[in-house]
Amino acid sequence: DSGVTQTPKHLITATGQRVTLRCSPRSGDLSVYWYQQSLDQGLQFLIQYYNGEERAKGNILERFSAQQFPDLHSELNLSSLELGDSALYFCASSEQGSSYNSPLHFGNGTRLTVT
Amino acid sequence: GNSVTQMEGPVTLSEEAFLTINCTYTATGYPSLFWYVQYPGEGLQLLLKATKADDKGSNKGFEATYRKETTSFHLEKGSVQVSDSAVYFCALTYNNDMRFGAGTRLTVKP
Numbered sequence: 001d002s003g004v005t006q007t008p009k010h011l012i013t014a015t016g017q018r019v020t021l022r023c024s025p026r027s028g029d030l031s032v033y034w035y036q037q038s039l040d041q042g043l044q045f046l047i048q049y050y051n052g053e054e055r056a057k058g059n060i061l062e063r064f065s066a067q068q069f070p071d072l073h074s075e076l077n078l079s080s081l082e083l084g085d086s087a088l089y090f091c092a093s094s095e096q097g098s099s100y101n102s103p104l105h106f107g108n109g110t111r112l113t114v115t
Numbered sequence: 116g117n118s119v120t121q122m123e124g125p126v127t128l129s130e131e132a133f134l135t136i137n138c139t140y141t142a143t144g145y146p147s148l149f150w151y152v153q154y155p156g157e158g159l160q161l162l163l164k165a166t167k168a169d170d171k172g173s174n175k176g177f178e179a180t181y182r183k184e185t186t187s188f189h190l191e192k193g194s195v196q197v198s199d200s201a202v203y204f205c206a207l208t209y210n211n212d213m214r215f216g217a218g219t220r221l222t223v224k225p
Contacts, residue, residue: 002158002160004158033213042215042216042217042218043159043204043215043218045213045214045215048211055211056211056212090158090159092158092159103149103161103164104151104159104161104213105161106151106158106159106160107158108156108157108158109158
C-alpha cells in the first residue's frame with residue numbers, strides 16, 4: 001500500500017461531461033503529481049502541485065485543471081470530455097518539491113471511460 | 116530535452132531465466148534514474164534508484180547500474196519468477212522534470 005488514495009476507482013461518463021478525480025497524498029508528502037496513462041501515449045505527466053502551489057506543468061489540456069487544497073489533497077477536473085480522454089489517471093505524491101531524490105508514490109489510479 | 120528510451124516489449128521468459136530490460140536516457144545534466152514496476156490493476160511502485168554515476172540500485176533481486184559513459188540504466192535479474200510478471204518503467208528526473216519510458220511488459224511462464 002503506497003498510502004496514496006484515489007477516488008473513484010472507475011468512472012464512466014458521456015462525451016461533453018465534466019468529472020472530478022480526487023487524490024489524497026501519502027501522509028507527510030507535500031507534492032502531488034497527476035499522470036495520464038493510455039495505451040498509445042504511455043505515461044504522460046500532466047501537472048504537479050507543491051504545498052498548494054502549482055510547481056510544474058506538463059501535457060495538460062486546457063479543458064483540464066487541477067488544484068491542491070490546504071489539507072494537501074488534490075483534485076483533477078476534466079471538462080468537455082472526449083472519447084480520447086478515456087485513460088487511467090494516476091496521482092502520485094512525494095515528500096519534496098523536487099523529484100530529484102524524492103521518489104514518487106503512486107495511487108492505484110482512476111479508470112475513466114468516456115462513451 | 117530529457118527523455119528515456121526502453122526496450123519494447125512484450126518480453127516473455129520462462130521461470131528462472133535471466134532478465135535484461137534495456138534503458139537509455141538523454142538528459143541535459145546528471146539526472147537521477149529509477150525503475151518502477153506496475154503490477155496488474157495497481158499503480159507504479161518504485162523498484163530501485165540510483166542518483167549518481169556508477170551507483171547500483173538493487174531491490175528484490177533486481178539490479179541496475181547508472182552508466183554515464185553509455186547513458187544507460189539497464190534492469191537485470193538473475194532468475195525471474197512468475198510473480199515478477201508486470202510492466203517495468205525506466206524513469207529519470209532532472210530539475211524536477213520527471214520522464215518515464217514507455218514501459219516494458221514482462222510475462223514469466225512457469
